[in-house]
Amino acid sequence: MLILGGTSAKNIATNLGNRLRQPLVQTSYKRFPDDEFYVRIHDKLAGQDVIIVQTAYPDQKIVELFLIQDAVHDAGAKSITVILPYFGYSRQDKKFEEGEAISARAIAQHISMNADCVITVDPHKDHVLKFFTVPAYSCSAVPTIAQYLKEKNIDFILAPDKGAKERAKEAATLINCEYDYLEKTRIDGFTVKVTPKKLDARGKHVAIIDDIISTGSTMAHSIKELKRQGAKSVSIACTHGLFVGGAKEKLLAADCDEIISTDTIETEFSKVSAAECIAETLLKTVQHIKN
Ligand code: R5P
Numbered sequence: 001m002l003i004l005g006g007t008s009a010k011n012i013a014t015n016l017g018n019r020l021r022q023p024l025v026q027t028s029y030k031r032f033p034d035d036e037f038y039v040r041i042h043d044k045l046a047g048q049d050v051i052i053v054q055t056a057y058p059d060q061k062i063v064e065l066f067l068i069q070d071a072v073h074d075a076g077a078k079s080i081t082v083i084l085p086y087f088g089y090s091r092q093d094k095k096f097e098e099g100e101a102i103s104a105r106a107i108a109q110h111i112s113m114n115a116d117c118v119i120t121v122d123p124h125k126d127h128v129l130k131f132f133t134v135p136a137y138s139c140s141a142v143p144t145i146a147q148y149l150k151e152k153n154i155d156f157i158l159a160p161d162k163g164a165k166e167r168a169k170e171a172a173t174l175i176n177c178e179y180d181y182l183e184k185t186r187i188d189g190f191t192v193k194v195t196p197k198k199l200d201a202r203g204k205h206v207a208i209i210d211d212i213i214s215t216g217s218t219m220a221h222s223i224k225e226l227k228r229q230g231a232k233s234v235s236i237a238c239t240h241g242l243f244v245g246g247a248k249e250k251l252l253a254a255d256c257d258e259i260i261s262t263d264t265i266e267t268e269f270s271k272v273s274a275a276e277c278i279a280e281t282l283l284k285t286v287q288h289i290k291n
Pocket of ligand 1: 160163164189190192210211212213214215216217218219
């Protein structure tokens, strides 16, 4: 098995290589003056099981992935497993309005063209795995996040909406503390409304847990609600930290005590790694490919 790290998942690729004691494939990447991407693989890949690790976000990184897949396929790899630490476009998982693209399906189908298997971390909805035309699996970074929160003596977990309730429950069970959820209504891409609800958070060290922090609006509203209800501290944690549109400033202005994210998207808040859950899933999956 050989690990090939793309430009958007260097940390996870290195971490996976170390965990699995597998070498990283030597590659050259550059951009032409017109910003088009160039990839060249230096190692011999013929007959090898190759694991490509590349987060599919933002758009440029998706094109990079397609070119890497093409080069690996052309080099005669025996199998290609694509690890998408973050599966960009997966939130557009259906037509919300007539005439829209099902973006998750479009990206998944193209990735499947040069792949035998795909693994992703905490997809927004599990059904997006069905859009790949090759076997696709997901793993969860929640246990790793929960371990970090446990060490920080968090004693209450909150989900910012009903959709994230199971994630909060899983983390709370691992930490052995209480959990609850809020009712959130999304108005548009930048605006959300959080319905006030009595929570048992007074005097507690609370962590709000979600799959994605994008603009930070969901978390900022939830932090304010918790502080209003007397929480002693409010940390926020997510698997995929996009932090767009002034999210950091918004979260700090909401009096957030700590921001925690994994490294599926590498940022200053990547305090835990998704590599552990990926490695576990990869070992099971590669066994499956070999059989
Ligand atoms: C949506 O349901 C997701 O789980 C997140 O809650 C959402 O993507 C967060 O977006 P934002 O940070 O822009 O509020």
